[in-house]
Amino acid sequence: MRLDLNSSSNSSRISSISVVVVVVVVVVVVVVDVQVVVVVVVVVVVVVVLVVVVVVVVVVVVVVVVVLVKVVVVAVGSSKSSSGSSIxxxxxxxxxxxxxxxxxxxxxVVVVIVVVVVVVVVVVVVVVVVVVVVVVVTAVVIVFCFCLL
Structure with a gap:
């Protein structure tokens, strides 16, 4: 059985196959694009939460240490009345x-560095994803147009 490109039924079959291929490729690219963006957003949220937790823990530890040291220093200073202890x-x-x-x-400084790195990574990933989507969709549309000629 030979395919005749000049017959109208075969031409319409090729056109419908081309439309299906274009739709499938565009849907796959968009789904992958959405998944990449979701993963990037989740990673950014996790990094920001971890940075906030680390900052809170460090601040709490520093405050506790400062309070304990001041309590000990005041206790030592009040137990001795000489001027040497006040110094x-x-x-x-x-x-x-x-x-x-x-x-x-x-x-x-660490928080600023982490935030800058996260922002740069997010921007790079989003730009790469957008470029890939534009290139793939453009290529599919061009191929589709050539198939219809």
């Missing part, structure tokens, strides 16, 4: 406050 209290408080400032600065 020790001031030195320990200055050191603790310096450590707190450094820890908070490190946490802020």
């Amino acid at each position: 020790l209290v001031v030195v320990v408080e200055v050191v603790v406050e310096g450590v707190v400032v450094r820890v908070v600065a490190v946490v802020v």
Whole structure:
């Protein structure tokens, strides 16, 4: 059985097959595109939640350490009445406050770096997905147009 491209029934069959192929390819590309976007959004949400949890834990630990150190320093300072112990209290408080400032600065820098990396990854993934979708849909439409000629 030979396929005659000039007959009208075969031509309409080829056109309907072309339409089905175009629809299937476009649907597959759109479904994959949606899945990629959903995965990217889930990853971004998980990273942001983890960063927030880490920041909260670090801040709570720093606050607890500062409070404990100040309680110990005040207890030691009040148990001794000499001027040497009051100098020790001031030195320990200055050191603790310096450590707190450094820890908070490190946490802020880490949070900024993580947020920037996440934003860059999201932008790159979305751009790549959009480019792939545009290229595939354009190619399918071009092939479809040539099939109809």
